[in-house]
Amino acid sequence: MLRQLTRSMGPTSRLLKQVNYGTNAPAGTHIPVTKALEIGQWEEKLKAAGVEDRKFNVKCIVSHVLKQKFSSVPDSFDQLQLNPGQLADFERFLEARCARMPLQHIIGEWDFMDITLKTSPSVFIPRPETEEFMRLVIDDHKNAKHVDLLEVGCGSGAMSLSMLHSLPQVVATAIERSKAATVLAAENAKMLGLLNRFEVHNHTMEEDKYLPEALKDKKYDLIISNPPYVKTEEFQFLHPEVVVYENLNALDGGSDGLRVARLVFDLACRHLRPGGKLWLELGNDHPPMVKTIMNLKYEGRLKFIAGYSDQYQRERFVQIEKV
Amino acid sequence: MLRGLVRFLALPPTAVRCKSNLDYSRFPVLQESDIEETFMRGSGPGGQAVNKTSNCVFLRHLPTNITVKCHTHRLASKNRVEARKLLLEKLDVHLNGEHSIAAQVKAQEQRKSTERRRRQEKLQEMKKSWQDRERTDGGTKSTDKE
Numbered sequence: 001m002l003r004q005l006t007r008s009m010g011p012t013s014r015l016l017k018q019v020n021y022g023t024n025a026p027a028g029t030h031i032p033v034t035k036a037l038e039i040g041q042w043e044e045k046l047k048a049a050g051v052e053d054r055k056f057n058v059k060c061i062v063s064h065v066l067k068q069k070f071s072s073v074p075d076s077f078d079q080l081q082l083n084p085g086q087l088a089d090f091e092r093f094l095e096a097r098c099a100r101m102p103l104q105h106i107i108g109e110w111d112f113m114d115i116t117l118k119t120s121p122s123v124f125i126p127r128p129e130t131e132e133f134m135r136l137v138i139d140d141h142k143n144a145k146h147v148d149l150l151e152v153g154c155g156s157g158a159m160s161l162s163m164l165h166s167l168p169q170v171v172a173t174a175i176e177r178s179k180a181a182t183v184l185a186a187e188n189a190k191m192l193g194l195l196n197r198f199e200v201h202n203h204t205m206e207e208d209k210y211l212p213e214a215l216k217d218k219k220y221d222l223i224i225s226n227p228p229y230v231k232t233e234e235f236q237f238l239h240p241e242v243v244v245y246e247n248l249n250a251l252d253g254g255s256d257g258l259r260v261a262r263l264v265f266d267l268a269c270r271h272l273r274p275g276g277k278l279w280l281e282l283g284n285d286h287p288p289m290v291k292t293i294m295n296l297k298y299e300g301r302l303k304f305i306a307g308y309s310d311q312y313q314r315e316r317f318v319q320i321e322k323v
Numbered sequence: 324m325l326r327g328l329v330r331f332l333a334l335p336p337t338a339v340r341c342k343s344n345l346d347y348s349r350f351p352v353l354q355e356s357d358i359e360e361t362f363m364r365g366s367g368p369g370g371q372a373v374n375k376t377s378n379c380v381f382l383r384h385l386p387t388n389i390t391v392k393c394h395t396h397r398l399a400s401k402n403r404v405e406a407r408k409l410l411l412e413k414l415d416v417h418l419n420g421e422h423s424i425a426a427q428v429k430a431q432e433q434r435k436s437t438e439r440r441r442r443q444e445k446l447q448e449m450k451k452s453w454q455d456r457e458r459t460d461g462g463t464k465s466t467d468k469e
Contacts, residue, residue, distance in 0.1 A: 038455075053377045060397065062377075070397045103376045111398045123456050129370055131400045196371070241374040252369045283370060312362075 029084055033062055033077035036087055040220045043092050049098040050240075057103055064107045068276070072188045101242040112158040115165050117188045119156065123181045124250035127156035129310040130226055133281045133317050134162050136308055137224055140277070140319075144221070145169060150271065152225040152264050153177065154200060154248060157185030159224055171197045173218070175211065177204040178247055205260075210267035219273045226281040227260035229253040257283050258290075265293070265320075269301045272322035280318050287318050294320065345427045349419045353411050359383040362399065380406045389413050 027242040037043065037058065046054045055075075063073040065086045073080075082090055093106050104110040104125045109118050112126045113134060119125055141147050141163075148171045151160045154174035164170050174180045182202040189198040203212040211218065230238075230251040242251070254260050261280060282290065287307030294304040301323055308317040361381040369375045379394040380402040391413060393406035415423040421430075 053379075056376065056378055056394070071395050102374050104374075111396075111401075113400065124371075125374060127370060127373075128375065128399055131398075226371075228371070231368075234372060237372060239373050242372065246374070311400075 030081040031087055033080040033082060033090075036082055036090060037077070040091060040094065045098050049100060051097060051100070057097055058094075060103055060107060061090065061097070065090045065093065092142070100244065102241040102245050106290060111186070113162045113166075115158075115162055116191055117156050117158055117161070118184060118191065120180055120184045121140070121245065122247045123178065123184050124155040124246055126156060129312070129316065130159065130281060131162075132311045133226070134159055136317060137222075137279050139165055140165050140279075141222065142167060147171070147222055148218075148220045149173070150218075150220040150295040151175075152223065152228055152267065153250070153260070154185050155181050155226075157188045157198070157200070159226065160198060161185075161192055161194055163224075163246055164189075164197050166194060166244045172199075173215065173220075174198070174200040175203040175205065175215075176200060177202070178249065181247075205263050205267065207263065207266070210263065210270065218271060218272055219276075221273055221276045223268050223272060223276070223278045224280075225261075225264050225278075227253065227264055229257040229261065229281075229283040229286060231257040231283070232256060253283070256289070257286060258293075260292070261286075262293075265298060265302060268320065268322060269298070274322055276322045277305075278322070279283060280320070282316055282318065284314055284316060287315050290318050290320075291322070345424055345431075346422065347424065349415075349422050350424060351411065351418055353384075353407060353414070357385050358407075359385055360403070378402055382406045382410050384410055384414060387414065387417055389417060390441070413424050 040260055043054060048059065051057060058200070059073055059075070060070060061293070062077060062080065063070045065082065066073070085244065087119065093133050093172050097103065100126060102119075104119045105121055109116055110125060111117075113131050117126070125161075137159075147167070149160065149163065149170050149172040151172060151174040154160055154176050155178075157174065160174050162173040164172055174185060176185060179202055182200050185200045186195070186198075189195045189200070201212045201215070205211075228251045230253050232252070234257075235248075238251075253261070261282060264278070264280065268276075272278060280290070291304045291307070294302055303321045305319040305321050306316045308319070309315045310317065331389055346380075359382070362377065362379070378399050379392065381390065381392050382401055383390045389410065391406050391409045393402040393409060395405055396402050412425060416425055420426065
């Protein structure tokens, strides 16, 4: 295969010498990205695997392999060359994508609002709707003097870290049941230089043991959470990227999708200061349900303030206040 | 939510405005209600159940039917902001023509380059006249010696 490739390179070697990116490998062994795509029939393979938005996928992988910023990679790959090592990576990554490994795991990092986070296998990848959610939360607290923040189930740390990144007056504590996610969140905080205002505890929330022993008397001004909210009946519709590569604990919300949210309500009753806020990102039909639950079960303790829509006009976010 | 952002985008920071001598008085304000926003196929709602990575954003300005498409950044959220900037620039050109910021910048650059060329030509001329003078002087000297 490689011999075939190098042979086919003959006539273009003059061009290669002019555009010799990266390493010191002899010019003749480089291969244009367009050619690598064509020879490997990657477009067809990705399509057959059911991968959508293939151009974007390929561009992400190209920018990762060439170690260039995504926005600096041109839409046309005509002028881009891969050396043998890069070509091997390129094909390995595309193969993984055909097996529906999430792009964010292949790249090993992904952006969330203004920060870039490391990703790790089995740790839930933050979704674009969560950016809109955090924009609302950050906007609601931008004028506060000091905010003690608690995040329940922080995963990669995206929500807390983006808030710490935009507001210097916030100090965050997070709990997370997955060990891998706990480690990743701490790593991300360190990488972003936010470790002095962020701590994460490996803890599984249970009735009457909502927070780890060390935090059992702590009170907070704000609790945020994107708890698992996918209903059991919806599990049949999950994408392969999600079923195979993500930890389903981060998604499983029980029969009505609010199993974990209910625990968070009780946690908020004990650990929010009066006037403190609880913000939750939930599924499509949840905000009206939450409103009903608040009125029926939490009167005098928690008050439903409002529901908000995500960028696709679906009402999915709720704001609750501690009375 | 983006409404606040758009208002912020409407004008460049004051510092920039003061430094440049561009006239921003006509620069349009983008009304979020005038915009129709569409996301790339394969994007759209999903939440936890779906892992979407599409980044492409389309905007249509309903009153003028101007469209922009943006996929510069990896994140759709960043492209949403970027697309609004692009739309504003296009709208400015559409509404204000030669008074638009783009036209003003172009005119300014043209003025600068004309000025540069003029100076260069002047310098060349001076050099040439000096050379001519030297040559004639030198010529006279050498004839003197003979």
